[in-house]
Amino acid sequence: QQPVQSPQAVILREGEDAVINCSSSKALYSVHWYRQKHGEAPVFLMILLKGGEQKGHDKISASFNEKKQQSSLYLTASQLSYSGTYFCGTEEFISNQFYFGTGTSLTVIP
Amino acid sequence: DAEITQSPRHKITETGRQVTLACHQTWNHNNMFWYRQDLGHGLRLIHYSYGVQDTNKGEVSDGYSVSRSNTEDLPLTLESAASSQTSVYFCASSVSRNTEAFFGQGTRLTVV
Numbered sequence: 224q225q226p227v228q229s230p231q232a233v234i235l236r237e238g239e240d241a242v243i244n245c246s247s248s249k250a251l252y253s254v255h256w257y258r259q260k261h262g263e264a265p266v267f268l269m270i271l272l273k274g275g276e277q278k279g280h281d282k283i284s285a286s287f288n289e290k291k292q293q294s295s296l297y298l299t300a301s302q303l304s305y306s307g308t309y310f311c312g313t314e315e316f317i318s319n320q321f322y323f324g325t326g327t328s329l330t331v332i333p
Numbered sequence: 334d335a336e337i338t339q340s341p342r343h344k345i346t347e348t349g350r351q352v353t354l355a356c357h358q359t360w361n362h363n364n365m366f367w368y369r370q371d372l373g374h375g376l377r378l379i380h381y382s383y384g385v386q387d388t389n390k391g392e393v394s395d396g397y398s399v400s401r402s403n404t405e406d407l408p409l410t411l412e413s414a415a416s417s418q419t420s421v422y423f424c425a426s427s428v429s430r431n432t433e434a435f436f437g438q439g440t441r442l443t444v445v
Contacts, residue, residue, distance in 0.1 A: 225375070253431050264423060264436035265376070272431060310375060314431065322392070323368075323376040 224249055226313045228324040235301045235331050243296040243327045245311030252319070254287050254294040255312035258305075259326075265310060268296075291316070301331045336360075339424050339437035346444055352411040354440050356424030364427045365407040366434065367391075367399065369420040376423065382407055414444045 226247045235241055245254060253272045257265040269278045271287035271294060278285055282299040294313075298305055308326045315322075337358040346352050356365065367379040378391030380399040388399050396418060398410045411418055421441050427434040 255431075255434075264438050267433040267435070270431060270433070312376075320392075321378065323378075325373065325375040 224315070225322045226311055226324040228309075228311060228327050230327060231325070232328040233330070235329065237303060237331055237333055238300050241298045241301060241329060243298075243309050243311075243329070245294045245296070245313065245324055247292050247313050247315070249292070249313075249318075250316040251287075251291045251294075252314045252316045254285070255314075256285055256294075256296050257310045257312065257323075258307045259310065260307040268309075298329070301329075303331050303333065305329060306331045337424060337426055337435050337437045339422075339440050341440060342438065343441045344443070346414050346442070348414060348416060348444055350414050352414050352442065354409045354411075354422055354424075354442070356407050356409065356437060357405055358424075358426040358435070359405065360426060360428075360435070361404055362426035362428050362435075363404070364429065364434075365401070366425045366427075367397070367407065367409045368423045368425065369393065369418075370423060370439075371420050379409065379422075380407075411442075414442075416444050418442065419444045 229244045255270050256268040259265040274291045276287045285296045287294045310326050311324045340355045363384050366381045368376040377393045382388050382401040424437040425434040
């Protein structure tokens with residue numbers, strides 16, 4: 224079942240923070256995060272496999288809640304290069320089916 | 334450098350015609366995927382393969398087929414193109430389950 228992402232779109236000024244949420248009605252085995260810039264292919268950001276896990280590099284990090292049905296992506300001190308559409312992808316624990324969310328459009332302005 | 338390439342990058346075809354989109358990867362990845370991307374729907378899985386001779390249906394497989402005769406290629410065939418299949422198609426590959434997927438640059442298909 225396709226996960227729900229929120230918000231659908233967000234506009235930030237450089238230096239501001241943002242949180243993107245990804246929620247499923249099913250228990251999840253893993254959550255993947257990708258970013259896609261306009262006209263380009265999606266690019267991998269990170270995978271979370273364990274409930275309670277947090278990962279990050281540079282100023283982008285993510286968490287996977289203990290009940291393993293929700294993940295959040297945190298963008299700190301946003302830069303112009305962070306603009307794009309962010310997708311979460313979820314693998315369901317029982318069915319092993321993988322679905323991408325509908326995406327969150329993030330625009331960073333000077 | 335290893336890569337994943339799609340061809341053609343753009344194609345216009347007529348309703349009812351058979352169309353094949355090519356996907357070729359040089360990483361020797363076992364897993365290969367085809368997605369379509371439409372506004373408001375994100376990326377939806379069409380077909381996927383976990384190895385040679387293995388193919389599986391995704392959530393939007395009707396009207397599409399794939400075959401995996403070697404590790405490097407997973408061509409996607411539209412048996413009889415329909416206007417509803419106008420979309421951007423992405424191929425992806427990964428080493429195994431729950432590892433990073435690498436995406437091709439996409440094929441923009443227009444069915445008129």
